[in-house]
Amino acid sequence: MKVQPRFIVLVSLLLTVYAAINFYIGWHITEWSAAVGLGYSPYGFWIPFALIAYGFVLGRIPLPDPLRPIGRLLKVAGSIYIFVMEIGLLLFLLADAVRLALWLTTGVSNGYIVVSGSVVLGLIAVLLLVGSRNAWSPVIRSHELQIDKFADGGPTEWTIAVASDIHLGNLVGRKHLHRLVERMNAMEPDLILLPGDVIDDSIEPYLRNRMGEVLGRLQAKHGVYAVLGNHEYYGGHIDRYAEEMKSLGIRVLQDETVEIDGKLYVAGRKDKTVEASGPDGRLAVRELLQAADLRKPVVLMDHQPTQFAKAAEAGADVLLSGHTHRGQFWPNHLFTRRLFELDWGYMRKDAMHVVVSSGFGSWGPPIRLGSRSEIIRLKLVLRE
Template identity: 65%
Template sequence: MKFNPRIVMLIILLLTVFSSINLYIGWHITSWFDAVGIKYEPMLFWVIFGIIVYGYIGGRIPFPKIFKPIGRFLKVLGSYYVFVFEIGFFLFLLVDIAGLFVFWIEGNMELYLIYAGSAVLAIIAFMLSLGSWNAWSPVIRKYEVEVNKSIAGVDKKWVIAVASDFHLGNVVGNKHLKRLVTRVNAMKPDLILLPGDVIDDSIEPFLRNNMSKALGELQSKHGIYAVLGNHEYYGGHAEQYIEEMNKVGIQVLLDETVEIAGGLYVAGRKDKTAESPDSTGRLEVKELIGSLDATKPIILMDHQPTKFDKAAEAGADVLLCGHTHRGQFIPNHLFTKRLFELDWGYLRKEAMHVIVSSGFGTWGPAIRIGSRSEIIRLEINFSS
C-alpha cells in the first residue's frame, strides 16, 4: 500500500481527539469516585480504563491462536464502550454546563458532583439496558406497495422477507440469527432478499460458529438472494463468504440479475465500496438493469442508499437498501438523515418504491436507541 501522509495525519488527529475526550471522561469518573469516597489506585484505574477505551482497536490485532479469545473479548468489550464513550461525552458536557450555573450561584459543588455523576451513570446504565432490549428484540415492519406490472401464471400478491445488516460476528451470533429464521419462516415468504452486511468484517466467527447452518434453515418459495455490503469487502473474505452462502442455497448477486417465477427480475449491485481504486469496480445501475424487459417487475438490491434517481430512471420498480442502521443510537440518526436522501423507511421516487432498513443486527455494540432491529415484510401487489 502506498504511503499517504494525509491519511497518516488524519489518523493521528482522530486518535488525539479520541484520546483527549476519553481523558475528559476518565477525569469525570475519578472526580465522582473522590466525591462519593470510593477508594481506588489511580495507576490501576487508568490502565484498566485504557484497556477498555482501546479494546475495540486492540481486539483487531491478529493475536496468536492461543490468545485469540482475549482479542475477541477486547473487541466485544471495546464495542460496548463505543456507546458509553459517545453518550458519556454528551452527558458530561451537559453536567459541566449546568455546573457552571451551580458555581455561579455559589451552590454546593461537592454535593452537585455526587448527584450529577450518579445521574450520568444511572442514565448510561438505563440506556444500555433499553438499547440492548431494542437490539435483541427485532420487530417486523410491514410495507405494502403496488407495482403496475404482471407476472403470468403467478399470484398477484407476493410476500417478500427482507433483512439487512446482520453483522454476524463476535457480538451478533447464532442466537439472534435463529430469531430471524423463526420470524421469516413464519411469514411463508415467496422470496427472501438480503441487502448486504451479513457478516461483520472478519469471516472467522462466522465459520467458527457455523452460522451458515442457521442461514440455511431459511425457507422461501422462490429462493434466497443477497448482495455484498461494505463490511464483506472490509474483511477481505468476500469470495470465501460467497462460497459459504452458495453451500446453503443463498445466491450472492455481483452486478447480476436473475429472472424467477417466469417474469420477475431480482437484480443485485456490488456495494459502493467496489468503486474504490483498490477494487474491481461495479456497473452503473443502467448497465445492470437497462436491458431487462421493462414490462416485467424489477426488484433491485443496493446496500447503500444512494442515487435513487438513477435507479428510477433505469426502470427499477422496487429498490431495497440497508447500511445506515438509522444511526443505531442517538444522536447519530441526525447525521444519517443529512447524509442520505432516505436513511430509513419508505420513499416513493417517481414510479419506484424505495425501502431502507435499519437492519437486523448491529455494528459494534448490540445497542439501539432511537432505532430497532427489524425484519421487513414487503407485500407487493402486481396488476392482473
C-alpha cells in the same frame, strides 16, 4: 505505498481528540468515585479503562491461537464502550454546563459532584439496558407496494422477507440468527432477500460458530438471494463468503440479474465500496437491468441507499437498501438523515418504491436507541 503528510496529521489529530474525550470521561468517573468515598488505585483504574477504551481496535490485532479469546473479549468490551463513550460525553458535558452555571452563581459543592455523577452513570446504565433490548428484540415492519405492472399469468401478490445488516460475527451470533430464521420462515415468503452486510468484516467467527447451520434453514418458495455490503469487502473474504452462501442455497448477486419463475426479476449490485478501485468497479444500474424485460416487476438490491433517481430511470420498481442502521443510536440519526436521501423507512421516487432498513443486527455496540432491530415484510401487489 508513500504515506501522505496530510494523512499522518489527520490520524494524529483524531487520536488526540479520542484520547482527550476518554480522559475527560475517565476523570469524571474518578472525581465522582472520590466524592462518594470509593477508593481506587490510579493504575488499577486507568490501565483497565484504557484497554476497554481502545479495545475495539486492540481486539483486531492478530494474536496466537491461545490468546485469541482475549482479543475477542477486548473487541466486545470495546464495542459496548463506544456507546458508553458517546452518551457519556454528551451527558457529562450537560452536567458540566449546569456546573459552570452554579459556579458562576452560588458555587459548586461536593454534593453536586456526587448527584450529577450518580445521575449520569445511572442514565448510562438505563440506556444500556433499553438499547440492548431494542437491539436484541426484532420487530417486523410491513409495507404493501402497488406495482403498476401486470401479473402476466403469475401471482398477483408476492410476499418478500427482507433483512439487511445482520452483521454476523463475535457479537451477533447464532441466538440472534435463530430469531431471524424463525420470524422469516413464519411469513412463508415467496422470496427472501438479504441486502448486504450479512457478516461483520471477518468470516472467521461465522465459520468458527457454524452459523451457516442456522442461516441455511431460511426457506422461501422461490429462493434466497443476497448482495454484498461494505463489511463483506472490509473482511476481504468475498470468494469464500460467496461459496459458503452457495453451499446453503443462497445466491450472492454481484452485478447480476435473475428471473424468478419467468414472472419477476431480482437484481443485485456490488456495493458502492468497489467504486474506490475505479469507475469500472461495478455496473451502472442501467447496464445491470438492460437484459431484463421491464414489463415485469424488477426488485433491485443495493446495499447503500444512493442513486435513487438512476435506479428509477433504469426501470427498477422496488429498491431495497440498508447500511445506515438509522444511526443505530441517538443522536447519530441526525447525521444519517442529512447524509442520505432516505436513511430509513419508505419513500416513492417517481414510479419506484424505496425501502431502507435500519438492519437486523448491529455494528460495534449491540445497542439501539431511536432505531430497532427489524425485519421487513413486503407485499408486492400487481395488476391482474
